[in-house]
Amino acid sequence: MFRSLCSSFSLSNKTNHIASVLSYSKRDLNICIVGSGPAGFYTAKQLLQKESNVDKVDVTILEKLPTPYGLVRYGVAPDHPEVKNVQNDFDSIASDSRVKFLGNVTLGKDVRFKELSEMFDVVVLTYGADSERSLGINGESLKGVESAREFVSWYNGLPSHTTPETFNRYRQLIETSKKAVIIGQGNVALDVARILARPIDTLKCYDLTSQAINILENSNKTLEHILVVGRRGPVQIAATTKELRELTKLNCLYIDPTQVKNEYIDENSKEQLEKEGRAKQRLVQLLQTATEKPTLDKDTKLVQLLFFRNPVEFIPSKSDPSRVGSIKFEITLIEKDPKGGEPKAVGSGIFEEIECDLVFESIGYKSVQADTDIPFDQKRGVVLNEFGRVINENSQVVKGTYVCGWLKRGPSGVILSNIYDAEETVGSILSDYSESKISSSTVDSYSKLIAHLQSKSTQYITFEQYKKLERHETEEGVKTGKIREKVLSVEEMLNVCFN
Known part of the structure; x- marks a missing residue:
């Protein structure tokens, strides 16, 4: 079980934290969830399951796109339909009479954070x-240096x-590439590699x-070789x-x-392998x-x-200086973390250059x-929080x-990780509710929001309209x-939903 980036929270503490909210007096609660990906739906599910602790829960889920499900729809690889089956669970949540979905509503544009809070x-x-x-290295703006996230989204x-410009850019890059390099060795990197590598008829x-x-x-037709490169070794692969x-x-x-056989694995990695147990050992095997x-x-x-390769520079192609032609890497070594964490990669001072036509950063x-108005840590890219409670810069x-x-918590974990995360956050909500740190109102929050969106001529989409799409x-x-x-376009989505 993972922990919040902004706090440490043991399993026993979490259990006590959630159990402490089960005996308070009941009152109505109007809740707005901004975002309809797994985190949003699992938060809604936890709230609905614990409704016995309040008189009534009314949940409104906002989404900036006309379509719900977030990364389940736009991030999970197409050839992983079994992973997308969580949509069935989300469908049942969105169809609950206590839940209302509003798509095509953008926070900060159609409605401000302060307005929602009111x-x-x-x-x-x-x-x-x-x-x-x-x-953040030299040459990152060269043509052919692409974002894996954007490729997956495409x-x-x-x-x-999915604009015509994006289509033409990928077409020109892919049809003129023989060797692609993917920097990073997480699941997204392997998704990109697999989509490029497998026969199109199987997709x-x-x-x-x-x-x-x-x-x-x-x-x-010209792409032959896809290189997936990581800073650390096989034991540390993400x-x-x-x-x-x-x-x-x-x-x-x-x-x-020579990079993965037992006799070549460094001592620090062997120690980590022994510590992490059978699951990691099976991965290395x-x-x-x-x-x-x-x-x-x-x-x-x-x-x-x-x-064991850390990119330090993208080098222009000799035949086309505007396009990437190779990558300069520093060969790394695995060093023990003095704080007891995972071994880390350190530079060796030895460099090599690998030719390529196309790069995906992952x-x-x-x-x-x-x-x-949202308290935000720009460096880590997270909302400031403790146990899911948002805090300001003064804590x-x-x-x-x-x-x-x-x-x-930051971009870590798999879809089901959000279940535990939602459990912690909902535990904080119910605890605060039981102690009257948050208050309920008799106002119809949903109707108030609808009136606001109508005043701004926002073309919001209900869940029933999405099901039509x-x-x-x-x-x-x-x-x-x-x-x-x-x-592939919001305009066409709206046409289908409203006609």
Whole structure:
């Protein structure tokens, strides 16, 4: 179980914290959740399940897009439909009579944070991470140095990333690339590698967008080699066993045996491996099965994991100085953390240059401050909080304001991690409610918000209207043998929802 970035909270303390809220007097509570990804829906679910502790819970979920589900729709890889099945759970939550969904409503634009705080008893911020971290090294602005987050958003159909300009940029880059480098070795990095590496015919049945299918089928003919590079070693790789196993099943993964075989693993990593136990040991054993270059199936690309490399500069191509031509890496060594944490990578002073035509940076997502009145740590990219209670710069609690998900703890964990996170945040809400630190009102908060949005001519989308869009996408998908054919622009989404 993870802990809040802004506090340490043991399991026993958390259990006591939540148990302490079960005996207070009942009152109504109007709650607005800003963000409809996993963190938002799991927060709503926890509140509904604990409604016995209040007379009534009314939950309004806001989303800046017309579509709910956040990264489940726009971040989970198309060939992972089983992961997207959590939408069924979210559907049942959104269909509950105590919950109202309003899409196409942007915090900071259509409604300000202060206005929401005045309308609702409680505001919970769960709007996730809309940006990413950068390396901050020379050459990062060269053509061909791309964001893995933006590439994932593109092939998953996020409206802001499916413009004709984006389509043309990816088409030109991919059709002129022989070697791609992905910097970072987390699950997102492996998703990008797998989407580029596997035969397009094996992807057509999923909800990969028509744009992406077009490019991967017609332009991805020259790409031969995908290099996935990490600063540390195989023991410290951030990707999960499940993601790695998918590459081994495609028979396209290769790792230099001198980087992963037991006799080559450094002592600090061996100590870490012993400490972390069987799950990590099985992951390393899986990596060790990929030490012979595979015989690739038709239309499959080679994916190679390369460890102990820290990028220090993107170097322009000699034939086109505006485009990346290679990356300068410093070879790293694994050093023990004196504070007892995971071993860290330190520079060796030895450098090498790796040629490439295309780069995807996958070094972490980052949340943004959606409204200037939200207390925000710009450096870490999180809302200031303790146990999910939002606090200001002076560590004073902001009454009635809470946070959950990546916005609370940073971009770590998997979808189900948000269950534990929501449990902690809802525990704080109910504890504060029992102690009258937050108050309820007799005002119809939802109707008040609707009146505000109408006064601003905001075209908000209800859950029933979204379901109309979902049916439309499913019907269009059936025509081509796909799970769904996603609508790629907000304008078209609104047309479907309102007509």
